[in-house]
Amino acid sequence: MGTNINPDRVADLTKSMEEALRLRTKTSGEFVEEAKQVLPSGVASSFQDQLPHPVYIVEGSGSRVVDLDGNNYADFHNGFGVMVVGHAHPTIAAAIADAASKGTHFAAPNESSVRVARELSRRFRLPKVRFSNSGTEATLDAVRLARAFTGKDALLKIEGSYHGHHDAVMVSVHPDPTKIGPRAQPVSVPQSAGIPQSLLDMTVVVPFNDPDALDSTLAANKDIGSMIIEPIMLNIGVVPPDDGYLQAVREITRKHGVMLIFDEVKTGATVAAGGAVEIYGVVPDLVALAKATGGGTPIGAVLGTEEIMAQIAEGTVAQMGTFNGNPLSMAAAEATLTQVLDEAAYRRLDEIGKRILDGCQDVCDRYNLPAYAVGVSSKGCVMFADEQVVDYRSYAEHFNESLNYLGWLYHMVNGVYMTPGADEQWTLSVTHSDEEIDHYVAVFEEFAKDVTQA
Numbered sequence: 405m406g407t408n409i410n411p412d413r414v415a416d417l418t419k420s421m422e423e424a425l426r427l428r429t430k431t432s433g434e435f436v437e438e439a440k441q442v443l444p445s446g447v448a449s450s451f452q453d454q455l456p457h458p459v460y461i462v463e464g465s466g467s468r469v470v471d472l473d474g475n476n477y478a479d480f481h482n483g484f485g486v487m488v489v490g491h492a493h494p495t496i497a498a499a500i501a502d503a504a505s506k507g508t509h510f511a512a513p514n515e516s517s518v519r520v521a522r523e524l525s526r527r528f529r530l531p532k533v534r535f536s537n538s539g540t541e542a543t544l545d546a547v548r549l550a551r552a553f554t555g556k557d558a559l560l561k562i563e564g565s566y567h568g569h570h571d572a573v574m575v576s577v578h579p580d581p582t583k584i585g586p587r588a589q590p591v592s593v594p595q596s597a598g599i600p601q602s603l604l605d606m607t608v609v610v611p612f613n614d615p616d617a618l619d620s621t622l623a624a625n626k627d628i629g630s631m632i633i634e635p636i637m638l639n640i641g642v643v644p645p646d647d648g649y650l651q652a653v654r655e656i657t658r659k660h661g662v663m664l665i666f667d668e669v670k671t672g673a674t675v676a677a678g679g680a681v682e683i684y685g686v687v688p689d690l691v692a693l694a695k696a697t698g699g700g701t702p703i704g705a706v707l708g709t710e711e712i713m714a715q716i717a718e719g720t721v722a723q724m725g726t727f728n729g730n731p732l733s734m735a736a737a738e739a740t741l742t743q744v745l746d747e748a749a750y751r752r753l754d755e756i757g758k759r760i761l762d763g764c765q766d767v768c769d770r771y772n773l774p775a776y777a778v779g780v781s782s783k784g785c786v787m788f789a790d791e792q793v794v795d796y797r798s799y800a801e802h803f804n805e806s807l808n809y810l811g812w813l814y815h816m817v818n819g820v821y822m823t824p825g826a827d828e829q830w831t832l833s834v835t836h837s838d839e840e841i842d843h844y845v846a847v848f849e850e851f852a853k854d855v856t857q858a
């Protein structure tokens with residue numbers, strides 16, 4: 405698939421585009437040195453660190469963001485996939501302001517949390533909901549509930565998936581390909597120093613899109629009681645499930661008595677009202693939500709069946725947190741889910757999702773790039789790979805990180821604020837105009853033209 409790209413040309417273009425970005429974002433480049441005095445790498449989360457240096461954002465409105473140097477961008481990063489509603493949406497901002505004026509925190513139950521829970525339950529087809537404050541907490545709660553329910557400690561996860569930064573799931577997230585072992589028996593590789601060996605021993609990994617590997621691993625490993633999976637892999641670009649794969653995962657886990665957790669932290673509320681559950685019609689035992697669900701405020705939620713969630717009310721499973729159900733997050737979530745992200749909003753996200761994918765694919769075809777466009781509704785990316793990526797191993801073999809980085813630099817230098825890193829994708833919002841979508845594609849074409857020049 406695609407033409408050969410001259411690596412020397414990529415290196416030269418990268419050097420000049422990096423210089424252009426450095427110049428454009430000079431104030432951020434200077435400020436990061438000051439920031440480093442108190443924040444490691446000058447950022448609040450390691451995901452915010454990036455080459456050539458972090459770009460500090462000062463404000464956003466609708467589809468636009470402004471950086472410390474005053475550069476105005478169309479935002480396709482959208483807060484790592486949170487802001488499908490756009491920035492400072494008036495309905496959501498008013499709901500937050502109203503809640504703030506009545507007191508920001510009580511750590512006591514409130515009525516809004518019941519309404520939000522009811523809406524999430526309807527969308528994701530699971531009867532009971534508990535809140536937390538991040539995706540990490542949501543998957544932590546889901547894994548604990550599943551482990552408690554089966555009485556089994558071992559957890560199965562997909563190689564190359566990220567589920568937050570708690571120890572149990574920081575395994576084989578983006579492992580060094582030289583350390584992953586044979587496909588038939590992948591090695592569990594820690595994603596960070598500080599992950600206890602005992603936890604690595606409890607986390608088994610299998611490749612995505614491979615129901616046979618899943619079935620044989622569960623048959624051979626009777627200690628595994630739960631499985632966590634991103635129904636669409638969204639931490640290695642975008643890798644959709646093959647037709648029938650999620651249905652097979654549901655059947656196989658049921659056959660082996662394994663609790664199935666869908667991590668819909670990225671897909672939830674972004675690819676459809678009811679996320680992957682709605683799109684693929686597969687209902688797991690537990691769903692973890694966060695990100696876009698809160699309309700730009702910190703939120704996490706775990707949804708589950710009556711039987712699994714009964715463990716919380718019975719007191720056998722601990723699920724708690726000072727800020728769970730915080731009034732600001734609940735007000736933002738309620739406005740987001742019941743007023744902003746309605747049917748028309750999802751139709752619009754599907755429409756612009758198709759527009760950007762068609763545009764980028766057309767560029768890939770016309771310039772014969774070793775790349776293809778892939779996405780679902782608001783989520784998408786250009787996969788810089790000369791073969792279709794179906795799992796982490798094909799990603800590690802075929803993905804071209806330097807081309808991806810150069811494409812990112814082109815966007816950043818040309819007024820498109822785009823998610824950094826090879827793992828990420830764009831997130832569209834209901835506030836993006838057709839012109840902004842077309843501008844994204846036009847910049848991608850500039851990149852394609854330059855990089856393929858003889």
Ligand SMILES: Cc1ncc(COP(=O)(O)O)c(C=O)c1O
Pocket residue numbers: 484537538539540541543566567568569634638639667668669670694695
């Ligand atoms: C699929 C998935 N699960 C969980 C998380 C963790 O969410 P948070 O960063 O809110 O802890 C992320 C974050 O990117 C994610 O992509």
